[in-house]
Amino acid sequence: MELRQRHLAFWAIFIVGLYLMPELVSKGTLRTMIFACYLAIFAVSWDLLSGRTGYISFGHPFLIGIGAYTTAILTKRFDVAVEISIPIAVLVTMIGGLVVLLPALRIKGSYFALVTLAFMELMYQLVQVIRPDLTGGTRGMSGIETLTRGAVNGYYLAVTLMVILTFAAWLLMRTRLGTALWAVGMNEESVRGSGLSSTKLKMFAFLASAFTAGIGGAFYVHYLGSIAPRALFDINFLFTILVAALIGGAGSIIGPVFGAFFLVFLLEWLRPWLPGAERYFIYGGIALLVYMYQPKGMVAILESLYSRFWRARS
Amino acid sequence: MFPIIIQGLLLSGLYALIAMGFMLIFSIGRTLNLAYGAYLMIGGYVYFWISQQLGFPQIVGFFGAIAVGILMGLMKHQFIVRPLKGHHVAVEISTLILAVVLQAGIVLVFGDSSKILLPIVPGVVRVAGATVTYSILTATIISWLIITILYLFVRRTHTGRAMQAVSMDQKGAAISGVDADRINLITWGLSGALGAIGGAFFASYTQLSPAMWVTPLIISVAIVIVGGIGSIVGTLIVAHIIGFLEVIVVSVLAPELRGVSTMLLIIVVLIARPQGLFGRAEN
Numbered sequence: 001m002e003l004r005q006r007h008l009a010f011w012a013i014f015i016v017g018l019y020l021m022p023e024l025v026s027k028g029t030l031r032t033m034i035f036a037c038y039l040a041i042f043a044v045s046w047d048l049l050s051g052r053t054g055y056i057s058f059g060h061p062f063l064i065g066i067g068a069y070t071t072a073i074l075t076k077r078f079d080v081a082v083e084i085s086i087p088i089a090v091l092v093t094m095i096g097g098l099v100v101l102l103p104a105l106r107i108k109g110s111y112f113a114l115v116t117l118a119f120m121e122l123m124y125q126l127v128q129v130i131r132p133d134l135t136g137g138t139r140g141m142s143g144i145e146t147l148t149r150g151a152v153n154g155y156y157l158a159v160t161l162m163v164i165l166t167f168a169a170w171l172l173m174r175t176r177l178g179t180a181l182w183a184v185g186m187n188e189e190s191v192r193g194s195g196l197s198s199t200k201l202k203m204f205a206f207l208a209s210a211f212t213a214g215i216g217g218a219f220y221v222h223y224l225g226s227i228a229p230r231a232l233f234d235i236n237f238l239f240t241i242l243v244a245a246l247i248g249g250a251g252s253i254i255g256p257v258f259g260a261f262f263l264v265f266l267l268e269w270l271r272p273w274l275p276g277a278e279r280y281f282i283y284g285g286i287a288l289l290v291y292m293y294q295p296k297g298m299v300a301i302l303e304s305l306y307s308r309f310w311r312a313r314s
Numbered sequence: 315m316f317p318i319i320i321q322g323l324l325l326s327g328l329y330a331l332i333a334m335g336f337m338l339i340f341s342i343g344r345t346l347n348l349a350y351g352a353y354l355m356i357g358g359y360v361y362f363w364i365s366q367q368l369g370f371p372q373i374v375g376f377f378g379a380i381a382v383g384i385l386m387g388l389m390k391h392q393f394i395v396r397p398l399k400g401h402h403v404a405v406e407i408s409t410l411i412l413a414v415v416l417q418a419g420i421v422l423v424f425g426d427s428s429k430i431l432l433p434i435v436p437g438v439v440r441v442a443g444a445t446v447t448y449s450i451l452t453a454t455i456i457s458w459l460i461i462t463i464l465y466l467f468v469r470r471t472h473t474g475r476a477m478q479a480v481s482m483d484q485k486g487a488a489i490s491g492v493d494a495d496r497i498n499l500i501t502w503g504l505s506g507a508l509g510a511i512g513g514a515f516f517a518s519y520t521q522l523s524p525a526m527w528v529t530p531l532i533i534s535v536a537i538v539i540v541g542g543i544g545s546i547v548g549t550l551i552v553a554h555i556i557g558f559l560e561v562i563v564v565s566v567l568a569p570e571l572r573g574v575s576t577m578l579l580i581i582v583v584l585i586a587r588p589q590g591l592f593g594r595a596e597n
């Protein structure tokens with residue numbers, strides 16, 4: 001019990017710290033943190049779908065993109081109010097989640113990853129060609145209504161979203177449902193053998209993930225105010241989400257948040273030395289090393305260090 | 315009509331060459347080497363560096379690219395695939411990370427902007443209304459040559475048969491005295507070499523850019539998955555299906571839809587027939 005109280009205290013301090021940030025750091029750092037918050041939401045969304053079930057999604061930008069494009073098109077082209085367009089976007093993204101679920105009913109592992117990758121690339125190409133008057137074609141759209149003005153407000157919104165979504169996902173995964181999702185990842189036949197419907201479990205995970213991705217994508221586009229296909233349906237974007245989730249610790253919900261902040265700040269720290277895409281050289285190198293050393297991510301590494309430290313003291 | 319057939323044949327030849335190296339790795343370890351596209355990219359860049367920036371003869375450029383390709387294949391096997399002990403998803407994720415790292419490495423060395431590769435063989439010939447560059451013609455001829463050699467190698471030589479054996483059943487192959495580790499190493503080296511050659515030709519067909527690895531990777535994935543595991547003939551046939559589909563879509567519908575047919579093919583085939591069109595069923 002004592003351990004749990006200490007955990008709670010730690011998280012309370014962490015969250016209060018997050019909310020105090022605007023008083024402590026510059027506007028530039030704050031913008032970095034906003035990106036980290038959204039990346040954390042995307043990584044949590046990825047984790048819900050792939051972290052436990054073993055259905056590795058290589059097409060997560062597909063879901064995020066659906067959410068972002070839906071609300072962008074609705075507000076920009078049809079003058080729909082944001083309060084209505086965002087829920088619609090989330091709903092449409094959940095339908096997208098069901099589309100991703102279809103292949104998962106028959107194939108798994110590498111093949112599933114590839115189908116989702118194909119979904120993403122397909123979306124990238126279609127968005128540019130089909131109704132460019134709506135989607136803005138290759139150049140995308142700009143001048144989309146933003147929800148907040150200034151870095152501070154944007155930051156409060158992003159942090160609040162991230163804390164709520166992460167906490168909800170974490171609670172959800174602590175239930176027996178979360179355990180059942182681990183079981184799906186380990187052995188689907190035995191899940192079915194114990195009388196659970198693996199299809200329903202998968203559907204739940206995919207919908208929860210799409211829900212999170214939809215919210216994240218929709219709010220993100222209303223923060224940025226612009227959208228472009230190559231920035232969204234891109235392997236590098238997928239890579240950032242994937243690495244944030246994996247380096248932090250897939251399956252743990254908290255890990256991906258941790259990973260997202262770590263990676264975004266690593267990229268920022270590298271900026272003075274390597275201004276362009278070269279930063280990914282170091283960033284990817286670190287990710288590869290961590291992943292090769294401990295596939296369960298940094299959370300697992302920290303935990304083992306912590307317990308070793310504890311044992312050494314007692 | 316004729317231009318479509320000729321363009322289709324040429325493009326398919328190139329695609330078959332690109333996909334061969336990927337297919338070898340996939341059939342032997344069931345691992346999708348997502349850094350395969352990076353072999354092509356690095357092969358293209360090494361060729362560019364040696365033959366265009368240093369001014370050596372082209373053949374030196376090719377051998378340089380092949381050497382680097384082999385080296386990369388061997389290193390990847392030693393440092394990534396072996397430590398992960400064939401854990402498929404782990405290999406895929408780490409090779410994807412590696413591909414992005416290599417892309418960043420290329421940006422670091424050669425810069426972000428794309429580079430135009432001089433035609434490998436300059437000149438153009440017009441055949442039945444279609445404009446054919448000698449470069450892509452050479453690529454297709456060399457591609458067929460390599461595929462024939464590869465086919466004979468896999469079918470006729472001892473090492474090739476051992477490769478087949480390992481791809482069918484690792485344990486069985488080990489019992490019959492095949493050193494699976496050695497075969498794996500050979501295959502990874504071979505795949506690197508094929509990727510590097512394919513990369514030089516692919517780069518001369520499109521252009522050199524740090525992001526050029528994605529398209530050939532997706533094409534190889536599509537060809538191998540639709541063609542099924544471990545079938546050179548299947549790979550060849552599907553390379554033609556994909557090549558022709560692409561040429562037809564580009565010339566009949568719209569050039570922007572270039573890759574759409576490939577994606578749709580991957581999705582439809584994987585959902586309808588997970589073992590591919592020509593592959594043997596996996597247990």
